[in-house]
Amino acid sequence: xxxxxxxxxxxxxxxxxxxxIIPNGLIRLFPExxxxxxxxxxxxxxxxxTIGDVCNVCNNETLSELDNYGNRLIGNHFMCSLGIGQNxxxxxxxxxxxxxxxxxxxxxxYNYDRVEKSDSNWFTDxxxxxxxxxxxxxxxFSLFAGLHINMLPVPEEVHGKLSLSIIKNPKLLPxxxxxxxxxxxxxxxxxxxxxxxxxxxxxxxxxxxxxLVLWKxxxxxxxxxxxxxxxxxxxxEKLVPEHDLYELRRVSEAFNCTTGYGAISGKQGLExxxxxxxxxxxxxxxxxxxxxxxxxxxQDFFDEGRRMIEAIEFPKNRKxxxxxxxxx
Ligand SMILES: [Zn+2]
Numbered sequence: 023x024x025x026x027x028x029x030x031x032x033x034x035x036x037x038x039x040x041x042x043i044i045p046n047g048l049i050r051l052f053p054e055x056x057x058x059x060x061x062x063x064x065x066x067x068x069x070x071x072t073i074g075d076v077c078n079v080c081n082n083e084t085l086s087e088l089d090n091y092g093n094r095l096i097g098n099h100f101m102c103s104l105g106i107g108q109n110x111x112x113x114x115x116x117x118x119x120x121x122x123x124x125x126x127x128x129x130x131x132y133n134y135d136r137v138e139k140s141d142s143n144w145f146t147d148x149x150x151x152x153x154x155x156x157x158x159x160x161x162x163f164s165l166f167a168g169l170h171i172n173m174l175p176v177p178e179e180v181h182g183k184l185s186l187s188i189i190k191n192p193k194l195l196p197x198x199x200x201x202x203x204x205x206x207x208x209x210x211x212x213x214x215x216x217x218x219x220x221x222x223x224x225x226x227x228x229x230x231x232x233x234l235v236l237w238k239x240x241x242x243x244x245x246x247x248x249x250x251x252x253x254x255x256x257x258x259e260k261l262v263p264e265h266d267l268y269e270l271r272r273v274s275e276a277f278n279c280t281t282g283y284g285a286i287s288g289k290q291g292l293e294x295x296x297x298x299x300x301x302x303x304x305x306x307x308x309x310x311x312x313x314x315x316x317x318x319x320x321q322d323f324f325d326e327g328r329r330m331i332e333a334i335e336f337p338k339n340r341k342x343x344x345x346x347x348x349x350x
Pocket of ligand 1: 076081
């Protein structure tokens with residue numbers, strides 16, 4: 023077997039290792055949340071989903087350096103709930119190392135594709151950039167960042183929190199998901215896409231949301247047009263190698279807080295959804311409504327509800343069965 027990164031045959035001094043899809047360092051930040059969400063399935067895994075085609079040198083050296091950067095970035099800056107009080111439409115400043123962040127997210131996307139057994143030729147051509155960095159940078163991807171902020175009048179736990187998730191090829195809807203539910207026909211015409219896009223990934227890691235777009239050959243002009251559209255119609259901030267500091271804004275609407283990022287709403291969509299939810303709580307602010315709701319129920323109540331749902335949804339889970347055995 024050959025290593026998916028360095029291409030060397032795994033034998034002798036090279037040992038086969040398990041590489042996590044969602045980095046272990048991130049999973050450990052959420053000990054209660056061990057459900058993996060992939061495109062068409064969700065499952066509860068006790069130690070985090072891994073893939074076993076990576077050699078010990080790649081895994082323990084380059085890939086673990088990238089994980090160190092990414093895990094620290096999320097752990098140190100994105101673990102709090104942003105936008106409490108009236109601050110959910112504010113800009114918040116963050117610092118990124120473009121190449122470390124890009125290579126980390128590309129590595130995660132590549133791992134995800136291999137687990138999904140989908141065509142990963144794009145990555146084969148870009149392995150050098152993931153392993154070696156800046157010197158092998160081709161510019162054939164776009165990267166955007168934004169913030170996940172709870173826009174429900176209740177705590178996210180009520181719906182089962184999705185703090186760590188990777189979604190492939192989400193729909194990009196300038197007028198928004200909620201708007202689309204009320205105006206089906208009009209929204210259908212307004213999806214943003216391109217024939218020259220290989221794949222799009224959205225990563226939600228706690229309060230951070232990253233949008234990664236991979237381009238096929240001949241992308242140059244189309245990439246400029248697409249990035250201009252995303253910047254104009256959505257609240258995502260484009261990341262570039264020349265800058266470290268960015269002002270990030272909310273990219274989430276209520277829909278993303280209950281069902282994740284299968285679709286992403288543009289500026290107009292976010293405003294529409296915000297007005298609608300505000301109306302439903304009679305103009306109170308989200309923070310007040312949530313505080314009131316939280317007072318009514320204890321954390322134990324949410325935890326018990328979650329255990330019951332997981333026992334039904336993931337009956338074959340080892341950890342779940344252990345808990346049940348202990349009860350008996
Ligand atoms: Zn290797």
